[in-house]
Amino acid sequence: MGTLTALSAFSEGKLVDKIKSAALLTPVAYLTYMTTPIGRAAGSAFSGEMLGALGVGEFDPKGRAVGTNYLEFVCAMPGVNCYDLMASFTGPNCCLNYSTVDMYLKYELQPTSVRTLVHFLQTIRSGVITKYDYGSSMANMVAYGQSSPPEYHMPNIPHHLPLLLSYGGGDMLSDVKDVQLLLKDLRNHDADKLVAQLVKEYAHLDFVMGVNAKQVVYDGLIAFFGKHDSCRKGGEREINHISPYNKSYV
Known part of the structure; x- marks a missing residue:
């Protein structure tokens, strides 16, 4: 985000x-091309527009959304492996210290705005980066002065x-x-x-x-x-191979 x-x-x-x-x-x-199984499953199952219509402003994946533990619901879907929740969500991380992972999982996943999730889903569905679509020509006209959300x-x-x-x-x-x-x-x-x-x-x-x-x-x-810091002495030094794994290119 x-x-x-x-x-x-x-x-x-x-x-x-x-x-x-x-x-x-x-x-x-x-x-x-986002391929995360849990993200795709959540995207297909998450009816954020419905939650918004019901007046639900916050989405808590660990809480109960309209009477359902949403994370449990998604984890039960085909292709989603919540025994390795982070890999299902982010991809196969290669280089984590798992004591750090335990600390991370203690606080994640965090709640967020329903509208934020809806906006991401709109981007996935359309393949275009736009401002938030309010769902009707009239509402978009009020917000943007045009019937569809402007592109970035x-x-x-x-x-x-x-x-x-x-x-x-x-x-x-x-x-x-x-x-x-x-x-x-x-x-x-x-x-x-x-x-x-x-x-x-x-x-x-x-x-x-x-x-x-x-x-x-x-x-x-x-x-x-x-x-690129003109105030720092020696700021014009070259960047030589940012990563030891892969040569960076300009």
Whole structure:
């Protein structure tokens, strides 16, 4: 959600004057090829519009949504393996410290807004990145002055904005094909302002909790920030192979 929020803002020219560069880990823009079984199952089963109509504003996957424990319901669906909940949701993470995982699962999954989930599902269904669809031409007209929600055009992201995109070959949420759709939108970006890094072994949570994430991702990320920080001495140093696994390319 963080990367999609940033990309949407950048595409409208917002925030660009407030930052020097942006690093997007496991970037989500398109969700056409999302393969996570639990996400797909939840998407097909989740009638968020109905919950909204019933006045349910918060969705708690561990709670009872309209009388049903939703997580238990999804876990019972074919193809979903909730014995390994994170792999079913994020893909096969390669490099986690499982003491950290236990701490993570103690607090996750967290509640969120029903409208947020509906918005994500709209993106999955349509394959287009738009603002929230209120479900009727009249409601959209009131909100946007047009009958359908406006699109966020990723090619409109300012070409001079330094961007680093780091994504994983095993990620089922930020699928490689979806990231490639985003990179296609950014094909006219200034060549020296766009770095893309594919870490083939990583899935979604490896970028946050991987035992080797410092060496694989974060050392290069800090170097990227340093290169584009005009206030830092030596900021023009080169980034040499952000990841020891995969050569980064510009």
